[in-house]
Amino acid sequence: MNVHWSLARxxxxxxxxxxGVAFTSAAWAQGEWKAPAEAKSVKNPITKFDAKEKNEAxxxxxxxxxxxxxxxxxxxxxxxxxxxxxxxxxxxEKVQKQTDGEIFWKMxxxxxxxxxxxxxxxxERWELVSYIRALKK
Ligand code: HEC
Numbered sequence: 524m525n526v527h528w529s530l531a532r533x534x535x536x537x538x539x540x541x542x543g544v545a546f547t548s549a550a551w552a553q554g555e556w557k558a559p560a561e562a563k564s565v566k567n568p569i570t571k572f573d574a575k576e577k578n579e580a581x582x583x584x585x586x587x588x589x590x591x592x593x594x595x596x597x598x599x600x601x602x603x604x605x606x607x608x609x610x611x612x613x614x615x616e617k618v619q620k621q622t623d624g625e626i627f628w629k630m631x632x633x634x635x636x637x638x639x640x641x642x643x644x645x646x647e648r649w650e651l652v653s654y655i656r657a658l659k660k
Contacts, residue, residue, distance in 0.1 A: 556634055558625035565624030569646070572653040580654035583647055587640070596658050606636045613655045623652045 569576070584596075591606060593599035596613030603610060611618050618626065630648050633639035640648060 556629065558621070558628040562624045562628035563622050565622075565627065567623035567627070567649050567652055569649045569653050572650070572657070576650055577654065577657065580647075580650040583643065583651060584654060587643070588651075591636070596655065608635050608637075610637065614658050618655065619659050623649075623656070626652045626655060 572580075584592075585594075588596075589600055590602040591598075591600045591610045592613060593603065598610045598612040600610075613619075621629075627648055629637070630640050630651060640651075643651070
């Protein structure tokens with residue numbers, strides 16, 4: 524009886540583990556990532572983004588984003604190959620066609636392998652949005 528129970532339990536344990544892994548990979552494999560409608564119209568409060576601000580943003584990017592997004596933001600960082608989801612190329616139309624508010628929201632909330640960057644101040648995050656924008660040119 525005892526043996527039976529522990530077997531049953533470990534089987535349940537394994538099942539839970541498998542289900543957990545399946546759930547996690549389902550979460551990784553989400554489709555298009557959309558920011559909520561209310562995020563779309565939020566305006567970027569950064570009005571001045573000159574060499575000084577750009578340099579500050581660049582430092583934040585180098586510390587936090589380059590391992591995955593790569594030095595040019597094209598998604599070719601050294602950790603890229605190990606990630607289960609492809610990280611966005613910041614210079615792509617897919618990213619650039621979004622509003623500042625949408626990019627800010629995604630940066631703040633993250634998804635899957637993309638961490639939520641609430642550890643950075645709002646100002647820093649908005650400067651990163653401006654930085655990503657400036658890559659387009
Ligand atoms: C651990 C790797 C990793 C790091 C570090 C990282 N990202 Fe990401 N990022 C991702 C992945 C993966 C995605 C794609 C997520 C998805 O589509 O589910 C992503 C997506 C994004 C997007 C969304 C683009 C879109 O519309 O699809 C933005 C914006 C972004 N990252 C900005 C940043 C910024 C800014 C930093 C640094 C502060 C950063 N990321 C750091 C992995 C990373």
